[in-house]
Amino acid sequence: MRKNIELNIPEIGKDGFATTQEYVYERLKSAVMLGAIQPGTSLTMRGLAVELGLSPTPIRDALRRLSSESAVEILGNRRMIIPTMLSQRFEELVALRTTLEVHAARRAMPYISEVLINELIKIDDEMDRQIELQNHDHLTLLNQQFHRTLYTANPNQTVMPAINSVWLQLGPFQRQVIEKVEKYYIIDRHKEIIAALKIRDIEMLSSAVERDVFDGITHSGRELLKAQNAA
Amino acid sequence: MRKNIELNIPEIGKDGFATTQEYVYERLKSAVMLGAIQPGTSLTMRGLAVELGLSPTPIRDALRRLSSESAVEILGNRRMIIPTMLSQRFEELVALRTTLEVHAARRAMPYISEVLINELIKIDDEMDRQIELQNHDHLTLLNQQFHRTLYTANPNQTVMPAINSVWLQLGPFQRQVIEKVEKYYIIDRHKEIIAALKIRDIEMLSSAVERDVFDGITHSGRELLKAQNAA
DNA sequence: CACTCAATAATGTGATATCATTTTTAAAAT
DNA sequence: ATTTTAAAAATGATATCACATTATTGAGTG
Numbered sequence A, B: 001m002r003k004n005i006e007l008n009i010p011e012i013g014k015d016g017f018a019t020t021q022e023y024v025y026e027r028l029k030s031a032v033m034l035g036a037i038q039p040g041t042s043l044t045m046r047g048l049a050v051e052l053g054l055s056p057t058p059i060r061d062a063l064r065r066l067s068s069e070s071a072v073e074i075l076g077n078r079r080m081i082i083p084t085m086l087s088q089r090f091e092e093l094v095a096l097r098t099t100l101e102v103h104a105a106r107r108a109m110p111y112i113s114e115v116l117i118n119e120l121i122k123i124d125d126e127m128d129r130q131i132e133l134q135n136h137d138h139l140t141l142l143n144q145q146f147h148r149t150l151y152t153a154n155p156n157q158t159v160m161p162a163i164n165s166v167w168l169q170l171g172p173f174q175r176q177v178i179e180k181v182e183k184y185y186i187i188d189r190h191k192e193i194i195a196a197l198k199i200r201d202i203e204m205l206s207s208a209v210e211r212d213v214f215d216g217i218t219h220s221g222r223e224l225l226k227a228q229n230a231a
Numbered sequence C: 001c002a003c004t005c006a007a008t009a010a011t012g013t014g015a016t017a018t019c020a021t022t023t024t025t026a027a028a029a030t
Numbered sequence D: 001a002t003t004t005t006a007a008a009a010a011t012g013a014t015a016t017c018a019c020a021t022t023a024t025t026g027a028g029t030g
Helices: A020-033 A045-052 A056-068 A087-111 A114-133 A136-151 A160-180 A190-198 A202-230 B020-033 B045-052 B056-068 B087-111 B114-133 B136-151 B160-180 B190-198 B202-230
Strands: none
Touching: A020 A045, A020 A056, A020 A136, A020 A160, A045 A056, A056 B056, A087 A136, A087 A160, A087 A202, A087 B087, A114 A136, A114 A190, A136 A160, A136 A190, A160 A202, A160 B160, A190 A202, B020 B045, B020 B056, B020 B136, B020 B160, B045 B056, B087 B136, B087 B160, B087 B202, B114 B136, B114 B190, B136 B160, B136 B190, B160 B202, B190 B202
């Protein structure tokens, strides 16, 4: 029997998307980002087509796009799965994420305005509220919104696609971390980032972003992987 | 009348590719990389399908993949073009390329072996031969092979897709630089990279890679853009 | 009970058809 | 000549179909 894939993602509604393919892409992307699809799950075009009530064509497009972004892995036998995390890959991903986000923040610095800082403060305030509610999905999205707002302050930035790809690759694992690590403290380094922006201190900004990435997933991710290896 | 797209790329032959889509992708990728398709050229699925004697389906897959990698731009009206280079985008791309390649080199350092160094020397020797022949296409490919060999020494690296994307975005412009800048010196920083690898000096490696990117395209690219703005 | 292997089902790929939208064209109007 | 505009052609998006390849199943065998 076919193993049904859980897509318990808030239905976004096909409206507002120019094409069906884009709708499927955004839906699957958020499912991967938020870890709604378990690593190891194999995806089939026809299966998803039935599940979403569409023809395989737009599904195929969306899956290809996701595989371009390393969000889904194409096996030799043409099967597609959400990759499982391994310790070495994890280390590479967080190192790359740090490099990319520090780069993006530094390149955004010249474009920081008071308006943008206020926008970031607003997002961060909303995050504080969601931390109390322990709403992890919403928190993940807000966290990404915070970082994306900062990095896209630079109107010519070319780094967001790479950052998105890394986020996608870490998404499913982060969900596992949140679920399985008991004491998952959300430490908010955004205050430091905002402080650095206010005084236009690029070195302080760099290290604040670096710490944000480290505290956000690196430490607890390593713990989970160590526990998995021991078992 | 339809403007025919020049695809004067050495026919690679459909053999050796698992799927037609992959063949089209590799063919178009090398065309973009080597600048065989002029920036501003608009690509149509049906046009390419006729040109390559295939159905639109695999063409579509390949184009979508290339657009995921920012090699082709999708306009609002669903048209696709090879993007033209602008000064600000160029600065972002070379800065990102530097960041990514320095990162990749540093993460590869622990995996460097004597065998790998010899492989790099072999590629570099071949480059020296091609420099004399002024064979720019072959040189570009060898240069990429040199860098890819270094970065993929790390078996867990996750940065190559991002580097490939940047290479693709700089490809068409680099061709223009080679063609239009009179004195296009190819300065070979690979000797420095190899020397740094031999003595396992990571800071020397970082700055050698940085200089290699700068000398390779940054300086002459800026000159061309300045000349274009003046005109 | 474990294993082999053939038949059956399911899958990804690529081609074709249809449709709404966009681009091109060329004739008409100024 | 230049602009307007309506008809024609071309295009991308999606659905459907055919086919070769791969996975699954289950009966037979040890």
